[in-house]
Amino acid sequence: MTSQPARRSGLHPRNRHQSRYDFPALIAACPALEAFVRTSPRGEPTIDFADPLAVRALNQALLASFYQIIHWDIPQGFLCPPVPGRADYLHHLADLLAEDNQGTVPTQADILDIGTGANCIYPLIGQYEYGWRFTGSEVNPDALRSAAAIVAANPGLNRRIRLRRQKQDDAIFRGIIHANERYAATMCNPPFHDSAASAQAGSERKRRNLGLSEQGNALNFGGQPKELWCEGGEVRFIQQMIDESRAFARQVGWFTTLVSRGEHLPEIYRALQGAGAVRVVKKNMAQGQKQSRFIGWSFSEKRPR
Known part of the structure; x- marks a missing residue:
């Protein structure tokens, strides 16, 4: 059982999840959460973060309470994302877009979410926070x-979120960005392991951090193979993304992606230099002790019109 800190240090100032979880309010938004709430050793309400059903119920409550997503669910075994960290990426991306818009976050931006997943988390949060229109590829x-069911179940989302199937296993942008389309930015949470064994080892580390044995049920946040690992891991995936992005340089203002490990940055920077990126930025993010970042690159000094 893991209790929550009073505040989550390092989150973006606009992130709605700065303080500890208000469980009475969350239960009011999602009554199903109540069955999973326990008392921590400190005497505070919490959930068992090693229980995937509890984590899913918490996400349902957070999305309902903060983002008015009343119907949200995912199939068993798919990635169940931590909402505060996912929101942070969007807020830092908003700051990046504001830098090209006289300091104001654009409200009419079209965003492409690569690998939107069964959870559709970035479009759900981004359309609520900034009114952006999203295309999610998968x-x-x-x-x-699953993502389509979430969009269909929540009134009005189909005007803000559209989904596209990536039919080419070896492609990222190809087949998704259509001719004459323009995007203010792309975003991506790439698979960061390079093999199934590496993904399993990562799962076991997380279980140990939760005070559990290495054997047991699937990781609390779940994940399918293509969500967790690919040949060559994060670096290879991002290198391919950079290579493909050159063909869409005139259609996208900023290409961005999460980078889970800082030691991967030198290889990524070399790939960006080789691709001829005009601008490259790194945005650091943090949630408590966890450090993360995303990189962005552009082939233009000006955002697309």
Whole structure:
């Protein structure tokens, strides 16, 4: 059982999840959460973060309470994302877009979410926070059906979120960005392991951090193979993304992606230099002790019109 800190240090100032979880309010938004709430050793309400059902119920409550997403669910075994960290990426991306818009976050931006997943988390938060329009791509048909069900179940989302199946296993932007389309930015949470064994080892580390044995149920946040690992891991995936991005340089203002490990940055920077990126930025993010970042690159000094 893990209790929550009073505040989550390092989150973006606009992030709605600065303080400890208000469980009475969350239960009011999602009554199903109540069955999973326990008392921590400190005497505070919490949930068992090693229980995937509890984590899913918490996400349902957070999305309902903060983002008015009343219907949200994912199939068993798919990635169940931590909402505060996902929101942070969007807020830092908003700051990046504001830098090209006289300091004001654009409200009419079109954003492409690469690998939107069964959870559709970035479009759900981004459309609420900033009114952006999202295109979410996904290679897994089951994940795409789940994301489509979420969009269909919440009134009005189909005007802000559209989904596209990536039919080419070896492509990222190809087949997704259509001719004459323009995007203010792309975003991506790439698979960061390079093999199934590496992904399993990462799961076991997280279980140990939760005070659990290495054997047991699937990781609390779940994840399908293409969500967690790919050949060559994070670096290879991002290198391919950079290579493909050159063909869409005139259609996208900023290409961005999360980078889970800082030691991967030198290889990524070399790939960006080789691709001829005109501008490259790194945005640091933090949630408590966890450090993360995303990089962005552009082939133009000006944002697309």
